[in-house]
Amino acid sequence: MRRLLDPGEQLIVRTRRQGRMLVLPAVVLILVSGAAAFAAGWLSRGRLEALAPWLPAETSSWSPLVPTALAVWILVGYCLRELLAWRSVSYVLTSRRVLRRERGLTRSDRGMPLSLVRDVHVRQGFMQGMLRSGTITLTSGQSAQLTLTDVPEVRRFSQFILDAIEELPLQERQPDPGDEITDFSDASLPWELRED
Structure with missing residues (x-):
């Protein structure tokens, strides 16, 4: 697990999919x-000959196999x-990122x-609700999306994600799209607004 973490990064939660x-x-x-x-015990007692007398007698020795x-x-x-x-998929939440690892x-x-997460969407079906599991979909402002299916204790896991986002240092957080731009230099503007 230490190979997975970057310097200064801390592991918060590591879990597998719900065991249902x-x-x-x-x-x-x-x-x-x-x-x-x-069936093997029944066949080893020789009951197959009475049921199917047309089978050769040699078949009684290997028929239980x-x-x-x-x-x-x-x-x-x-x-x-x-x-x-089930064992090959795990979900990892660190102080900087969320990972879906598959090791099959x-x-x-x-x-x-x-820092890129803009929306944390939790969805639970009827059976998932009874077992307190569910699906978490993380979306960024762009088209990037990460879906974690059958997460156990889904409400708690999503709260851990939200808490980890809140604890990010301010310089790592992306500004919300509604925030005002106070620095009007060309480098600080989004690429769509920069002059060519």
Whole structure:
């Protein structure tokens, strides 16, 4: 984590997405494991011959491996993939910026300096409201936007962002568009107003 921080920058919060996306994979894990164990036990007792007498007798020795292999395929292909997808995304709030880090097969960092943030929009669906999670969208005065989905304790996280923006030194803050311009030199004007 220290490699992520610039000199003088402090970590405020580091979190992962809300864990609700792991509920269905956990249910699938329990059901598939139980069904595979039952099917393998049923097949190892030789019950398949009574049900399908036309199958060769050699199949009874390896037939319990079929539900086991099918269960492993489902658990790796779905449950493990969902766990890794949840674990790979994290949200970091420092004293100067907000980051969305993804560390899976591909690595990506997307961040926005707090000095550029103009709007902090929090959206919660019905289920997210019950779990106190939600989506935060940070927008700047330009077209830049950063979206953090399924943030746990979304209201508290957004308040941390607003508090961090308030604590920025004055020289790092961008002036609001409604502020008056007191320095009329060409370098201080926005690029649209500068003379060529």
